[in-house]
Amino acid sequence: MNKTKARVRINKLFRFLFQFSGLLCISILLGIFGMLCYNTIAFFTKISPIDFITATQWAPSSGGDTSTYGLLPLLVSTLLVTSGSMVLAIPLGIGTALFMSEYAGAGMKQWLKPTIEMLAAIPSVVIGFVGITIVSPLISALFGLPNGLNALNGSVLLAIMALPTIITISEDAIHAVPQSLKEASLGLGATYWQTLRGVVLPAAAPGIIAAVMLGMGRAIGETMTVLMATGNTLAFPKGFFDSIRTITATIAIEMGEVPYQTTHYYALFAIAFVLFIITMLVNILAEHIANRIRQFQ
Amino acid sequence: MKPTASRQESPAPYLWLLAGTLLVCLFLFNILFFIFYRGFPALSFDFLIQYPTEGMTQGGILPAIVGTVLLTLMTAVVALPFGIGCAIYLNEYAQDTWLTRSIRAAIRNLAGVPSIIFGLFGLALFVQGLQFGTSLLSAGLTLGLLSLPYLITTTEEALKTVPNAMREGALALGATQFETIRDIVLPQAIPGIATGTILSLSRAAGETAPILFTGAAFFITDVPRNPKEEFMALPYHLYMLSTQHQSIELVRPFAYGTAAVLITLVFLLNLTAIIIRKRYRTHHQ
Numbered sequence: 001m002n003k004t005k006a007r008v009r010i011n012k013l014f015r016f017l018f019q020f021s022g023l024l025c026i027s028i029l030l031g032i033f034g035m036l037c038y039n040t041i042a043f044f045t046k047i048s049p050i051d052f053i054t055a056t057q058w059a060p061s062s063g064g065d066t067s068t069y070g071l072l073p074l075l076v077s078t079l080l081v082t083s084g085s086m087v088l089a090i091p092l093g094i095g096t097a098l099f100m101s102e103y104a105g106a107g108m109k110q111w112l113k114p115t116i117e118m119l120a121a122i123p124s125v126v127i128g129f130v131g132i133t134i135v136s137p138l139i140s141a142l143f144g145l146p147n148g149l150n151a152l153n154g155s156v157l158l159a160i161m162a163l164p165t166i167i168t169i170s171e172d173a174i175h176a177v178p179q180s181l182k183e184a185s186l187g188l189g190a191t192y193w194q195t196l197r198g199v200v201l202p203a204a205a206p207g208i209i210a211a212v213m214l215g216m217g218r219a220i221g222e223t224m225t226v227l228m229a230t231g232n233t234l235a236f237p238k239g240f241f242d243s244i245r246t247i248t249a250t251i252a253i254e255m256g257e258v259p260y261q262t263t264h265y266y267a268l269f270a271i272a273f274v275l276f277i278i279t280m281l282v283n284i285l286a287e288h289i290a291n292r293i294r295q296f297q
Numbered sequence: 298m299k300p301t302a303s304r305q306e307s308p309a310p311y312l313w314l315l316a317g318t319l320l321v322c323l324f325l326f327n328i329l330f331f332i333f334y335r336g337f338p339a340l341s342f343d344f345l346i347q348y349p350t351e352g353m354t355q356g357g358i359l360p361a362i363v364g365t366v367l368l369t370l371m372t373a374v375v376a377l378p379f380g381i382g383c384a385i386y387l388n389e390y391a392q393d394t395w396l397t398r399s400i401r402a403a404i405r406n407l408a409g410v411p412s413i414i415f416g417l418f419g420l421a422l423f424v425q426g427l428q429f430g431t432s433l434l435s436a437g438l439t440l441g442l443l444s445l446p447y448l449i450t451t452t453e454e455a456l457k458t459v460p461n462a463m464r465e466g467a468l469a470l471g472a473t474q475f476e477t478i479r480d481i482v483l484p485q486a487i488p489g490i491a492t493g494t495i496l497s498l499s500r501a502a503g504e505t506a507p508i509l510f511t512g513a514a515f516f517i518t519d520v521p522r523n524p525k526e527e528f529m530a531l532p533y534h535l536y537m538l539s540t541q542h543q544s545i546e547l548v549r550p551f552a553y554g555t556a557a558v559l560i561t562l563v564f565l566l567n568l569t570a571i572i573i574r575k576r577y578r579t580h581h582q
Contacts, residue, residue: 007473007476008473010473010475011473011474014478015390017382018385018389019386020382021378021380021381021382022383022387022391022397022400024379025383025403025404025449026399026400026403028407028442028445029403029406029410031418031422032410032414032418035422036417091317092317092320095314095317095318096317096318096321099314099315099318103314103315104318112318112322114571115325118567119321119325121500121503121563121564121567122325123503123504124503124504124505125503125535125536125559126328126332126503126556127328128539129332129539129552129556132539132540133331133539134327134328160324163321163324191307193306193311196310197310221410221411221413223411223413223505224532227540228536228540251413251416251417252413252506255416255417255420269417269421272414272417275411276410276414279409279410280409280410282409283405283408284406287405
């Protein structure tokens with residue numbers, strides 16, 4: 001009898017422990033959000049939000065009154081390098097997904113899938129290193145620049161990093177298009193390519209858009225590659241050949257040296273908060289789009 | 298009737314898509330070939346087992362290798378109990394309530410949080426808040442949190458593959474729900490959980506941004522002896538050697554060597570995961 005009681009008690013205890021682990025996930029997300037909010041508010045008690053959003057310079061200087069904390073150059077840099085990476089990664093990613101799903105035979109797929117997985121497994125610091133050692137000399141030779149550490153370099157690297165996400169999720173979406181739709185189109189006399197372009201791609205569009213957005217979310221939040229390969233010049237970016245400094249790179253460079261609980265310290269949390277909100281919105285939107293196809297099917 | 302010209306299947310789309318796909322593959326092979334080709338001269342047994350000397354221009358990367366291994370173990374210790382616990386809760390206990398839905402939403406959103414923000418959270422909570430300082434402990438906790446979403450998702454997938462009939466059989470024989478999970482569900486799901494665990498740890502081992510301000514050091518004279526010490530790590534070492542060192546050109550061979558060792562480590566972990574997954578599948582068929 002006692003033994004049964006003990007078993008029931010253990011059962012209850014573990015149920016509680018498992019539930020606690022689940023609650024921990026919520027508290028981590030809330031903790032991150034709260035930590036960013038708290039420090040951002042501390043920042044806004046010293047610098048007005050309007051200055052933060054409108055100033056066109058990020059020039060923190062330790063101690064003096066001359067510091068400016070302008071979000072714009074960092075935000076524009078992040079958006080510039082991300083949009084560049086998407087221009088490269090979207091056609092290549094969707095094309096590869098289409099090929100893997102609709103053209104590649106079983107034998108070829110067996111090789112392609114692990115290749116994409118391996119590309120995804122390469123640590124971002126190695127991609128950044130490749131940016132310094134391969135992409136940078138290539139860019140400077142191709143465009144006659146003194147060095148190749150610029151926004152274009154960052155875009156190429158981020159495209160490589162976003163590709164596995166875009167390919168894997170788009171391929172799932174394309175693969176999920178019902179065979180009957182394809183057969184109907186082919187039966188009406190369309191060629192295979194016309195069927196893919198006119199029927200399969202539109203039917204898979206929501207999934208593909210979700211894939212692109214998830215890839216973009218990854219690119220926006222990526223730190224090491226842009227930190228190593230874009231030159232990190234603090235100026236308002238004018239084009240892809242300019243050296244830029246993204247939000248992530250700024251946090252990585254300055255957080256290590258900034259004294260605890262200074263305006264500069266809080267400023268870095270404020271830009272992190274902006275980054276957090278952007279990636280969160282991109283991910284929620286992607287999920288929303290993906291959910292709509294699930295209902296549709 | 299002959300088909301009109303526009304209806305004829307042109308080989309162009311196939312060739313274009315093939316070219317794109319090959320280009321993507323080429324990225325991977327180029328990166329791998331280049332790193333190993335340039336890294337090969339630096340690689341030797343001494344490189345793996347010696348301490349760096351003469352300002353990193355001589356010697357090896359032993360403390361960085363040991364640091365990364367210790368850090369990954371620390372990450373596993375932090376992430377495994379909570380990750381597996383959360384997956385068990387979601388798959389075995391949870392009904393479709395608002396609480397469960399919020400846990401799932403939190404996990405999905407955590408997966409999208411940039412790694413540098415995890416670094417800031419680790420700095421604010423573990424390094425400064427809990428006074429762990431910049432240490433193996435703080436960095437391991439930070440990477441543990443970062444690994445949770447992926448670990449939970451893969452573990453839940455593994456738990457889902459266990460047939461319900463097995464659970465019902467155990468429960469009908471009088472086992473409590475915990476005993477069912479411990480003796481029936483978990484042993485069945487272990488290969489899947491192991492695969493997911495190894496993959497999430499291989500990701501954590503390659504992360505740099507979260508350990509920048511939570512404990513990684515450029516140079517220490519010894520491997521860490523306790524969790525409150527700072528440590529060297531392969532990804533951080535590669536970052537410092539390739540961008541922050543005084544004589545970058547002089548240490549470039551060492552940077553290639555470090556990159557080659559890091560990639561080898563990550564791929565070995567991935568390969569282990571793939572082998573486990575394959576064996577398990579053939580075993581089941």
